[in-house]
Amino acid sequence: MTQDELKQAVARAAIDYVVDGAIIGVGTGSTANFFIDELGKIKHRIKGAVASSEATAARLKSHGIDVLELSDVDAMPVYIDGADEITAQGAMIKGGGGALTREKIVAAAADKFICIADGSKLVDVMGKFPLPVEIIPMAQKVVSRKLAALGGEPRLRMKDGKPYLTDNGCMILDVVGLTIANPAELEAQINNIVGVVTVGLFAQRGANVGLLGTVDGVKKLEF
Numbered sequence: 001m002t003q004d005e006l007k008q009a010v011a012r013a014a015i016d017y018v019v020d021g022a023i024i025g026v027g028t029g030s031t032a033n034f035f036i037d038e039l040g041k042i043k044h045r046i047k048g049a050v051a052s053s054e055a056t057a058a059r060l061k062s063h064g065i066d067v068l069e070l071s072d073v074d075a076m077p078v079y080i081d082g083a084d085e086i087t088a089q090g091a092m093i094k095g096g097g098g099a100l101t102r103e104k105i106v107a108a109a110a111d112k113f114i115c116i117a118d119g120s121k122l123v124d125v126m127g128k129f130p131l132p133v134e135i136i137p138m139a140q141k142v143v144s145r146k147l148a149a150l151g152g153e154p155r156l157r158m159k160d161g162k163p164y165l166t167d168n169g170c171m172i173l174d175v176v177g178l179t180i181a182n183p184a185e186l187e188a189q190i191n192n193i194v195g196v197v198t199v200g201l202f203a204q205r206g207a208n209v210g211l212l213g214t215v216d217g218v219k220k221l222e223f
């Protein structure tokens, strides 16, 4: 099976978590895109969706799914999104696609986080994938120094020869070399650096369910 087929399989499995008549939170990335395509097939069952990025909003709309502003939503039972890495405890690294801040906000508004990923994303200790940190542009140097003091090596994310900018107009530092022994503690520590908008560690509020695509089928983890 290809990686795309594994992503498609978990996207299909995630449809079981869609609550009829409710508003659903939708993540960003290639796995979330497969989920949106599946959601399009059952769009009559939901009231609408809240998107975690402009790209996700556009894809939802292309399927004729109503996209609501989070500020207009009072209840959201489920948020469904991918991850760059996930542990057996449900902690994740996210933000490879640059949508970490809105993803964390939409996830925080949902009762349950369902993480969908191909099985290669499951790790014992996170940190092989560079940790994305969204920052206010003027804080680039000062935040970089603080991240280096934590043992990391921050690299400014670039796109087409220019700093990559998020949907929020902010920059991203991708940090390699950090020891992520205690994800929740590191999340708090990095979020506490002045100039940081969001760190892509989702540990204080991790996933409730993980659906992981393997050659033997979709493996379900509950946290």
Ligand SMILES: O=C[C@H](O)[C@H](O)[C@H](O)COP(=O)(O)O
Pocket: 027, 028, 029, 030, 031, 032, 081, 082, 083, 084, 093, 094, 095, 096, 097, 098, 099, 100, 103
């Ligand atoms: O910013 C992007 C998100 O956090 C994605 O959920 C994450 O990068 C995983 O993406 P993919 O499903 O493409 O591997």
